[in-house]
Amino acid sequence: MRKLAVLTSGGDAPGMNAAIRAVVRKAIFHGLETYGIYQGFSGLISGNIKKLEVGAVGDIIHRGGTILQSARCEEFKTKEGQLQGLEQLKSKGIDGLIVIGGDGSYKGAQGLSQLGFPCIGVPGTIDNDIPGTQYTIGFDTALNTVLDAIDKIRDTATSHERTFIIEVMGRHAGDIALWSGLAGGAETILIPEIPGDLKEIAQRLEKGMERGKKHSIIVVAEGVTSGTEIALRLEEETGLEIRVSVLGHMQRGGSPTAFDRVLASRLGARAVELLMDGKGGRAVGIHKDEIIDEDLFSALEKAHDFKQNLYTLSKELSI
Numbered sequence: 001m002r003k004l005a006v007l008t009s010g011g012d013a014p015g016m017n018a019a020i021r022a023v024v025r026k027a028i029f030h031g032l033e034t035y036g037i038y039q040g041f042s043g044l045i046s047g048n049i050k051k052l053e054v055g056a057v058g059d060i061i062h063r064g065g066t067i068l069q070s071a072r073c074e075e076f077k078t079k080e081g082q083l084q085g086l087e088q089l090k091s092k093g094i095d096g097l098i099v100i101g102g103d104g105s106y107k108g109a110q111g112l113s114q115l116g117f118p119c120i121g122v123p124g125t126i127d128n129d130i131p132g133t134q135y136t137i138g139f140d141t142a143l144n145t146v147l148d149a150i151d152k153i154r155d156t157a158t159s160h161e162r163t164f165i166i167e168v169m170g171r172h173a174g175d176i177a178l179w180s181g182l183a184g185g186a187e188t189i190l191i192p193e194i195p196g197d198l199k200e201i202a203q204r205l206e207k208g209m210e211r212g213k214k215h216s217i218i219v220v221a222e223g224v225t226s227g228t229e230i231a232l233r234l235e236e237e238t239g240l241e242i243r244v245s246v247l248g249h250m251q252r253g254g255s256p257t258a259f260d261r262v263l264a265s266r267l268g269a270r271a272v273e274l275l276m277d278g279k280g281g282r283a284v285g286i287h288k289d290e291i292i293d294e295d296l297f298s299a300l301e302k303a304h305d306f307k308q309n310l311y312t313l314s315k316e317l318s319i
């Protein structure tokens with residue numbers, strides 16, 4: 001292993017820059033050359049590849065987004081697209097690739113691995129939905145962004161004695177909703193993993209109002225249905241006036257938390273170590289505070305580890 005490359009792909013996540021920095025610095029520390037591939041797999045196919053020196057990753061550890069930019073690239077889902085990417089890597093003499101992204105990005109890395117090119121997947125997505133790691137890079141920052149919003153909305157909800165629905169990201173996994181709802185003291189959390197019963201929620205809202213509750217906060221993951229839809233149905237059931245706040249893309253931005261920076265640094269560095277050990281087709285992750293790696297294929301096959309115990313606790317605490 002003499003030259004390695006790194007790219008970010010899929011939705012951007014805070015902490016991706018810290019991971020890029022770790023990859024570049026760790027590799028250079030061990031005498032390797034590093035290359036940055038810009039705009040994900042799209043930039044790989046078109047050859048948007050530049051050498052990264054130590055200074056290229058200076059002053060980025062605290063920045064959200066990704067200096068390498070990200071892109072969605074349908075072409076890379078095809079064998080032809082992957083072969084074009086492989087040609088670009090070979091033409092630059094690159095011997096290994098680190099892909100920072102979500103499960104879709106892992107599939108791209110898997111495609112290249114199947115073609116015999118050593119690739120390592122690093123979990124970078126705010127959704128926390130990658131099997132094979134307890135936490136993904138960006139989740140903690142997004143969670144704290146959402147929590148800050150919930151706290152602020154709670155202030156106005158209390159002042160006006162209102163019920164608020166806060167819609168957060170999470171198409172297939174409800175981790176952002178679950179964790180932020182628990183941390184923010186939400187009365188109800190709606191997530192894709194557990195179908196909620198709107199009639200029961202309506203009854204709880206009414207009971208709460210009867211015993212003098214000043215406000216109610218309902219957190220819903222976008223994968224369930226829209227916050228507006230739920231508000232309409234609850235208004236029909238209860239007659240209450242319900243406000244909706246859709247947090248949207250602000251959840252992706254912002255300076256990464258200390259947790260995400262440390263996680264990104266550890267995962268990025270381990271990815272380099274694996275390539276230096278001649279290993280490819282692996283995904284790195286964290287489990288019980290240990291950095292682990294496992295086969296890229298099996299990392300994708302397992303189901304996302306849903307925390308039923310957190311959901312149960314949130315129910316117990318929101319009586």
Ligand code: ATP
Pocket residue numbers: 009010011012041042071072073074075076077078101102103104105106107108109111124125126127
């Ligand atoms: P997020 O979870 O934040 O959305 P992601 O990595 O899952 O991130 P996707 O849009 O699903 O985001 O995937 C990113 C890119 O990975 C795609 O645009 C495509 O280039 C590549 N990719 C996705 N699926 C495949 C696949 N089946 N085979 C090869 N490449 C893929």
